[in-house]
Amino acid sequence: MDILSLHELKKYFATQKAVDNISFNISEGSIFGLLGPNGAGKTTLLRMITGIFYPDSGEIIFNGKKFDPLNDAINIGYMPEERGLYKKMKIGEQVLYLARLKGMSKTDAMAQIKKWFVKFEMESWWDKKVEDLSKGMSQKLQFVTTVIHQPKLIILDEPFSGLDPVNANLIKDEIFNLAKNGSTIIFSTHRMEQVEEICDHIVLVNKGKKILDGTISNVKQDFKENVYRLGAAISPELLTKELFEVVKHQPEQLLLKLNTQKTSNEVLQYFIQEGVHIQSFNEVLPTLNDIFLTLVENNGVTRKFQPVN
């Protein structure tokens, strides 16, 4: 079942079509990656999903019903890219306040806060102020405030920026945990290696338009270029132009691109017949980074200000 469906969402600002006719669905319990270069319209899109902005046109269906920002606030946790907490407020009071603003009762909120503070070893922080925390610590705190009310939909905008590998892993494990327990996670970033590791489904936006939508393996299949890596020492005279083109030839391995109509089996057969000792053979799929760069660079990465009609 889809927890969130966007239908032809539009949001125009005075000088930009920030979000221009975007539609996609997110299924419940998945980890969804929203990708795009800076200024692609990700934040505007997320702000509409969190109810901060109203779309100019289009429809948001949340949990089977038309999205109602006021009543659905309890079901959504949003961690904006620019972290925000009251610097002078005590940490315990702050988490309690934010949880109650979401609509939790005081007792429920306290029980959840205890659970999370123990889990993240933050019990001693209760009476400290945010200004006493390091960047990484306040990041952890921000994550806790985002998920404290057990939202169905968790929106994380660049959750790992500023975290060291230990804490990044801690948060990553929690993200997997939350997804396993039924929460849906929207993960917005432009760090592709994290997306490959974490997300099931991705959407790529650029200049306010959706330019890619699919699961990671599907996307990679769609963008593969029939490149294979052959682990073997091959003498130059064996390189035939009939089956493949050489992408890169190194002493211990060969990168090759299949010619059209040829299969990988034909290549393997050829090298076996030639008596080559093959150690490994595998397809090289493009990384998301490659796909991202191809798609975005073709379109021109920098957004121009254009008048909106």
Place this chain on the structure above:
Amino acid sequence: MNKIRLIISREYLTRVKKKSFLLTTLLVPLVMVGFYAAIIAISLKGSDEKQQIAVIDESKIFDKEIHSTDKSISFVIIKNETEQSFIKKYKEQGFQALLSIVPATTKDTSSSNKMKFVLHSESSVSLSTMNAIEELINNTLRTKELIANGIDPIAFDNIEKNVLLENIIDTQEGSKKSNAGITYAVSFACGILIYMMMIFYGTQVMRGVTEEKTNRIAEVVVSSVKPFQLMMGKIIGIGAVGLTQFAIWLVLLFMMQMAIPFIFPDLLQQANNAAINNQENTVMIADIMQGISALPLTKIILSFLFYFLGGYLTYASLFAAVGSVVSEDQQEAQQLVFPILMPIILGFVIMTKAINDPNSSLAVFGSIFPLTSPIVMMGRITSDIPIWQLALSMILLIGCFFFFTWITGKIYRIGILMYGKKPTWKEMIKWAFAK
């Protein structure tokens, strides 16, 4: 509704719990009472320092001795010296100043101008000393003239009249003696207090909004509540802090006034002594008491509360809008705050005029026009204001509050999530009236 209450209580509690709140709330009345006590103490004691003034009387207006009416000043007539010769010596001989009276060089008909009076001193002489000396000379000269013209000076004093005009206010509760000074002081104090509280708490709202914006907490909060709820929660919470502070001050001031006799036991004694010595003081104290009781205190307190709340709420939404469009740069905030401060300052200026002439057309206009009415109306409050003016002023203020809150809410909604460039006035007006 529940959420806005949460916001109000956070805004209220974080401010009230701060040490600085406690400090200013307690210190201000202490300082005020201390100041007040110091003024009383000083005025009762007078100057401790005895002043000795040398007099070189070449015109021979004084007899052998000069009897000073002021005990702290004594005069010694110096003989066998001239102004020029003694001017270098008076300091060494222990005199604070040298008064020289010489015949005037120019020909003039009036008696006082036949002489020239000069007071030499090393530093400027206090006004009270100058007055005492002038009075002494005037009295001496007058007595001489009276005698010279064959009039008994005692008979003349009896003829001289000093009429005191009493203003009695007739109300249903009976007649009360009015005191123009007290009326003036109370009007002025109310006006200036509203003026200060509006600016002080308005700026607090602005800073709070800017803090939320630059800390980026606003984005987290507005994903849970409407921006309008956040804005109103802040405004109401801070307004409640203002009322709390005000209430504490009233209680404290009352308590301190009661406590003064215990803190300065000899103060009352001195006041009594002064009263015995000089009847005018007792009359004055009685006048003050009667003047205060003649004031419509309930009306003043209720109007003060209404106009403080109305004025604060109207301006607070404007301050919130300014806070939402600026970023860290304080200079930007100052530029934008200036147009908001203008009508407040204008109100203050009209108020000072309205106290003297509460029914002038400027005062009436100022007390009805909602941007100046909170301050100006307080300046008129001790006078008899027609009911229709009071009602119109209140209705307009409430209407103005709703209108401002409505348009500034829209500016706030957009401003709080905008970073980077400060919007222009044109853009802000566009936001305000956008659908």
